[in-house]
Amino acid sequence: MINMCIISGNDRAKKATKLLKHINELKVIGLSAGHSRLSENMRSPLDDELATSSEAIYFDQYNPSFDLIKKAIQRSNHLFFSSIPSFTESELKQLINLSAEAESRTQIFIPQIFSSVNLNQIKRSHSPFLANIRVALKPEVEEEKTLEHILLFLTFLDHSELRKVETMTIPGQDGYSVIEIRLAFTSGSVARILLSNQIEDTNCGIEIFRQGSVVLKFQSENFEPKQLVEAEKNAVEHFIQSIRKNNSYCVGLQHLDQACQILRILKLRINDNGNFFSEKRQAV
Incomplete structure (x- = not known):
C-alpha cells in the first residue's frame, strides 16, 4: 500500500478523491485544497506536513511552486501531476538531477498516451517512425497547451x-490559416504536425507509420469525460508500477524538459517576440 496525499487547486478535490479511492494499491492520507496561482508560492505548513508523512503526492490541476517540488523530491516523494507543471529551464534541470539522486518517480498525465485505446497502440509502437499529426484550431483551443501535449x-x-x-x-485573412512543424529526431523518427483552422474535427488525429507494420492511429483531442477519467486511472496505475520498479509507462521530468526545449525553438522560429502566436503572422 502506497500512502498518497492530495494537493489541489479545487476547494474540495472531489475528482481526485473519487479517482484515487478506487485504486486498491493507494491510501489517501491527507488533503490540502484551495490552492491557486496567486497562492502557489506561499508555503503551507500543511503541505510540508503531508509531504513528510506520505510516499507520493497527487497534484490536482494546480501548478505547484518549484520550492515545494524540490523539497518533496529531496524527501524521496513520488509525484503525480494531473496537468503539465510549469518550471524554468534551470529549475527543470535541477529537479531532474535531484530525482535521480533520490530515486523519485514522476508521472505527468497526458490523455494522448494513457487513454485506453491509445495505450494499446503505444504497446505496439517503437522508433524510428513517421508521425503525421493533424490538429483543428478553434477560438477556444489553446495552441501552446495543445502543442505541449503533442510534444x-x-x-x-x-x-x-x-x-x-x-x-x-x-x-x-483573420490571422494564420496553417502552421506546419517538422521535427527530426536522432533515432531517425520524423514528426509532421499540421495545425489549422481549416481542418475538421473528423480529420484530426495522430498516425504512426513504421516499416513493415500497419499504420497506428491515435486519438489526439476531444476526449469524452468518461475517457479522461479512465485515462487518468491508467496513468495512476502505471505510476504505481513505476514506484515499485515494475514495467510501466511514465511521462517524467526528462520528457517535459525536452518538450519545453522544442517549444522554445518553435516560439523563436514562428515568432521572434517570444509569444507563441501574435496578431501578425508570417511564413518563416
Whole structure:
C-alpha cells in the first residue's frame, strides 16, 4: 500500500478523491485544497506536513511552486501531476538531477498516451517512425497547451534527442490559416504536425507509420469525460508500477524538459517576440 496525499487547486478535490479511492494499491492520507496561482508560492505548513508523512503526492490541476517540488523530491516523494507543471529551464534541470539522486518517480498525465485505446497502440509502437499529426484550431483551443501535449507524446514515444526543426506558416485573412512543424529526431523518427483552422474535427488525429507494420492511429483531442477519467486511472496505475520498479509507462521530468526545449525553438522560429502566436503572422 502506497500512502498518497492530495494537493489541489479545487476547494474540495472531489475528482481526485473519487479517482484515487478506487485504486486498491493507494491510501489517501491527507488533503490540502484551495490552492491557486496567486497562492502557489506561499508555503503551507500543511503541505510540508503531508509531504513528510506520505510516499507520493497527487497534484490536482494546480501548478505547484518549484520550492515545494524540490523539497518533496529531496524527501524521496513520488509525484503525480494531473496537468503539465510549469518550471524554468534551470529549475527543470535541477529537479531532474535531484530525482535521480533520490530515486523519485514522476508521472505527468497526458490523455494522448494513457487513454485506453491509445495505450494499446503505444504497446505496439517503437522508433524510428513517421508521425503525421493533424490538429483543428478553434477560438477556444489553446495552441501552446495543445502543442505541449503533442510534444510530450512524441518525446515519450521516441526516446531520443531532437536533431532538426522546420516550420512554415500560411497567413489567412483573420490571422494564420496553417502552421506546419517538422521535427527530426536522432533515432531517425520524423514528426509532421499540421495545425489549422481549416481542418475538421473528423480529420484530426495522430498516425504512426513504421516499416513493415500497419499504420497506428491515435486519438489526439476531444476526449469524452468518461475517457479522461479512465485515462487518468491508467496513468495512476502505471505510476504505481513505476514506484515499485515494475514495467510501466511514465511521462517524467526528462520528457517535459525536452518538450519545453522544442517549444522554445518553435516560439523563436514562428515568432521572434517570444509569444507563441501574435496578431501578425508570417511564413518563416
